[in-house]
Amino acid sequence: MNHLLNNIPLFDELEQDERDALTRRLNIRQFPKNAVIILDGDESDSLYIILAGKVKVFLTDDEGKEVILNYQGAGEYFGEMALLDESPRSASVITLESSKIAVLSKHDFMQCLSEHPKIAMSIIRHLTTRLRSLTDKVKNLALMNVYGRVTHTLIDLSELEGENRVVSERLTQQELANLVGASREMVTRILKDLTKGGYIDIQNKKITIKEKLPSAW
Numbered sequence: 001m002n003h004l005l006n007n008i009p010l011f012d013e014l015e016q017d018e019r020d021a022l023t024r025r026l027n028i029r030q031f032p033k034n035a036v037i038i039l040d041g042d043e044s045d046s047l048y049i050i051l052a053g054k055v056k057v058f059l060t061d062d063e064g065k066e067v068i069l070n071y072q073g074a075g076e077y078f079g080e081m082a083l084l085d086e087s088p089r090s091a092s093v094i095t096l097e098s099s100k101i102a103v104l105s106k107h108d109f110m111q112c113l114s115e116h117p118k119i120a121m122s123i124i125r126h127l128t129t130r131l132r133s134l135t136d137k138v139k140n141l142a143l144m145n146v147y148g149r150v151t152h153t154l155i156d157l158s159e160l161e162g163e164n165r166v167v168s169e170r171l172t173q174q175e176l177a178n179l180v181g182a183s184r185e186m187v188t189r190i191l192k193d194l195t196k197g198g199y200i201d202i203q204n205k206k207i208t209i210k211e212k213l214p215s216a217w
Contacts, residue, residue: 003023004023004026004051004102005019005023005102007075008075009075009126010049010077010080010123010126011122013121013122014116014118014119014122018116018118018119021112021115021116022104022112022119025105025109025111025112026049026103026104027105028100028102028103029101030098031095031098031099031101033096033097033098034095034096035099036093036094037055037094037095038078038079038089040060040088040090040092041088042088043088045105046079047077047079047082047083048078048079048093048101049101049103049104050072050073050074050077050078050100050101051074051100052099052100053073053095053097054071054073054074054095054099055071055072055073055094055095055096056070056071056072056093056094057069057071057072057092058091058092058093058178060092066178068178068179069091071157079093080123080126080127080130083104083106083109083123084127140152141181145217146180146182146186146187146190147216148216149180149181150176150182150187150191151194151213153179154167155209157169157171164208164209165209166207166208167206167207167208170205171207172205173187173188173191191207193217197214199214200213
């Protein structure tokens with residue numbers, strides 16, 4: 001239990017005693033698949049750290065249209081803004097598989113900061129990194145065409161496996177469309193053309209990038 005946070009990047013700059021102080025204040029919870037952890041607009045004040053499993057962070061409008069902001073797995077975290085302000089939640093989070101999650105309340109976090117003020121600097125640095133990433137994503141959505149957003153997202157989600165990069169998330173075409181802010185029909189057409197050109201291979205929703213993706217469509 002004492003080393004629970006040792007592999008969490010958010011806390012990798014902390015000393016062991018500082019991580020231990022946070023660990024003692026964690027509430028470990030198990031969520032089943034398709035459990036809604038946070039709803040957009042909720043009034044809550046906790047940070048959530050994924051110890052095992054996977055979640056989807058998303059937004060929906062009044063008509064039920066969904067925009068996926070991110071997929072997160074073990075070692076990642078969400079809800080961090082609630083530690084710093086009093087505003088309602090700005091996005092919803094749902095589990096994609098059975099997940100083990102550590103919950104740190106704002107009250108316990110503030111108590112820990114009073115004893116270990118260095119923790120605040122670590123949180124601020126990681127929040128800055130996340131803000132830069134969000135800025136890049138907004139820029140891509142604003143300045144890239146649909147093809148550019150699709151290829152950028154595929155590369156961003158992929159990991160090197162052998163000689164090729166593979167998108168481990170088994171996304172439906174609708175989910176990919178929700179990620180890039182485009183219609184499913186347009187995304188389907190782009191994936192079909194990339195497959196025909198030999199740039200990607202799709203088997204059981206698993207996308208393998210076989211060649212460098214063209215810069216333009």
